Amino acid sequence: MNKSGMITIIVAVLFLVVGGFFVSNQQSQKAEQAKMAQEKAAMKAKEDLAMKQEKAAETEMMKKNEEVMAMAVKDSTSKKGNLVDVAGGTSFGTAYILRKDGKLYHAVSAKLPDLSLGFYEGWLVLKTQQNPVFFSTGKLLKDKDSNYTLSYSSDNLYKGYDFVVVTEEAVDDKKPEKHILEGTVK
Numbered sequence: 001m002n003k004s005g006m007i008t009i010i011v012a013v014l015f016l017v018v019g020g021f022f023v024s025n026q027q028s029q030k031a032e033q034a035k036m037a038q039e040k041a042a043m044k045a046k047e048d049l050a051m052k053q054e055k056a057a058e059t060e061m062m063k064k065n066e067e068v069m070a071m072a073v074k075d076s077t078s079k080k081g082n083l084v085d086v087a088g089g090t091s092f093g094t095a096y097i098l099r100k101d102g103k104l105y106h107a108v109s110a111k112l113p114d115l116s117l118g119f120y121e122g123w124l125v126l127k128t129q130q131n132p133v134f135f136s137t138g139k140l141l142k143d144k145d146s147n148y149t150l151s152y153s154s155d156n157l158y159k160g161y162d163f164v165v166v167t168e169e170a171v172d173d174k175k176p177e178k179h180i181l182e183g184t185v186k
Contacts (some may be wrong), residue, residue, distance in 0.1 A: 065141070068151035072096040072107040081185035083110060083164060087178065093148075095164040097124075097185045099157050106137055108150040110166060110181060114142075118170045120180070122150040124161035134176050135161060161186070 027066050075098050083093035093110025108122050120140040126133040137152035148166075166181035 020021040020128070023148050031038060033146075041058060044066070053105075062141070065149065065151035067159065069096075069107040070107050072098045072151070075100065078105075079162070079185045081162075081183045081184040083166060083181035084110070085167075085180065086182050087180045089113070089180070091167065091180055093181050093183075095183060095185050097162065097164075099159070102157070104154045104157050106150075106152040107168065108137075108140065108148075108164065110140065110148045112140070112148045112166070112180065115168065118168055119172075120148055121167050121169045122152070123165040123167065123176055125163040125165055126158075126161045127163050132163070133161075134165070136174050140166065161176055 012143055073096055077100060078096050078098040081095050081097075083095055083098060087089040091112045093108055093112075096105075096107045098186055106124060108124075110120075111122060113116045122137040122140055124135045125135055126135075137160060138150055140148040140150045143149050144147040162185050164181075164185055165176065168178040168180050170177060
């Protein structure tokens with residue numbers, strides 16, 4: 001075989017090897033893209049499921065809140081108290097406490113300004129001569145009528161906890177921050 005034939009064969013082999021490499025590389029890229037698309041779809045499905053579960057939990061919580069609110073408000077043995085603004089604003093509210101059949105039912109409905117940051121939290125307070133004892137009853141949620149509401153129930157009666165406070169909170173640490181509304185339930 002002459003020199004030019006040998007060069008032709010070498011060039012042909014190199015062409016096949018390099019071409020095969022490019023084809024293989026393109027297939028690898030397509031496989032990687034397909035894998036990434038599958039992972040993205042799986043992540044989206046997971047996020048959608050989490051969102052649906054969160055929505056279902058929120059709906060269940062709202063339903064429970066409505067039941068507790070109705071019970072605390074409508075029961076003839078329920079105690080009621082007005083909540084007044086202690087922060088210099090125009091907010092106001094009503095709190096209910098019902099202790100019945102070994103359970104505590106507590107509800108709050110309040111007109112409060114919307115917060116851009118933070119949240120409102122409800123508290124039942126045992127007033128003592130030294131230091132009051134605060135017990136969180138949870139975050140207030142905005143209802144369809146733009147009222148902020150809270151419903152809480154417990155197997156503990158929390159006897160003596162008849163003072164209600166609504167605070168504005170920046171941190172969810174179960175420590176009361178800025179007092180907005182206060183009142184005694186009698």
